[in-house]
């Protein structure tokens with residue numbers, strides 16, 4: 168799939184929103200990719216995740232044993248990508264703010280690809296990778312459907328993005344006036360009680 172094919176899938180599902188958004192990192196942006204609007208459709212989700220699985224196979228020829236995704240947004244694409252890779256899909260989730268593998272065990276040395284929905288700063292991916300490495304897993308790559316940094320985010324392992332989509336994001340104290348004029352909303356799950 169080309170970058171435009173991927174973005175067309177997101178657009179066709181009404182997943183590219185405009186307004187004033189508080190991102191997981193705390194940055195503010197006039198654009199938010201509401202991936203859940205794609206993931207509500209199994210056929211659309213299959214199209215993008217099959218393409219991501221093919222990209223992972225090409226980038227990691229020795230293969231992976233597990234897909235691990237950060238909840239909440241990573242769970243559906245992680246599962247669907249794992250289906251195409253033929254490996255199990257598990258997830259980490261926040262407990263007291265920290266990413267933890269609460270429901271599963273990984274064998275020592277398991278080869279893992281982290282599958283994210285969206286990467287913006289790479290913070291959630293880095294937290295996920297650190298949690299997995301602390302358990303003895305070998306994280307061989309991180310993959311995402313859309314990289315909002317378009318290659319700038321550093322996650323410490325190769326980042327495989329199905330599409331890059333550079334969108335502006337600003338620190339909360341450096342908002343352009345047109346963004347400051349809109350009430351902010353925070354669609355993601357980080358810091359939810």
Ligand SMILES: O=P(O)(O)OC[C@H]1O[C@H](OP(=O)(O)OP(=O)(O)O)[C@H](O)[C@@H]1O
Nearest residue numbers: 191239240287288289290291355356357
């Ligand atoms: O690269 P980053 O700056 O970390 O931003 C990207 C992260 O933000 C979103 O998660 P969020 O914490 O908003 O919660 P969600 O997964 O429930 O949507 C998204 O799912 C990524 O995990």
Ligand SMILES: O=C(O)c1cc(=O)[nH]c(=O)[nH]1
Nearest residue numbers: 190191192199200285287
């Ligand atoms: O950075 C984020 O939190 C983020 C951006 C985006 O466009 N979509 C999303 O789900 N999260």
Ligand SMILES: [Mg+2]
Nearest residue numbers: 238239240241
């Ligand atoms: Mg997330």
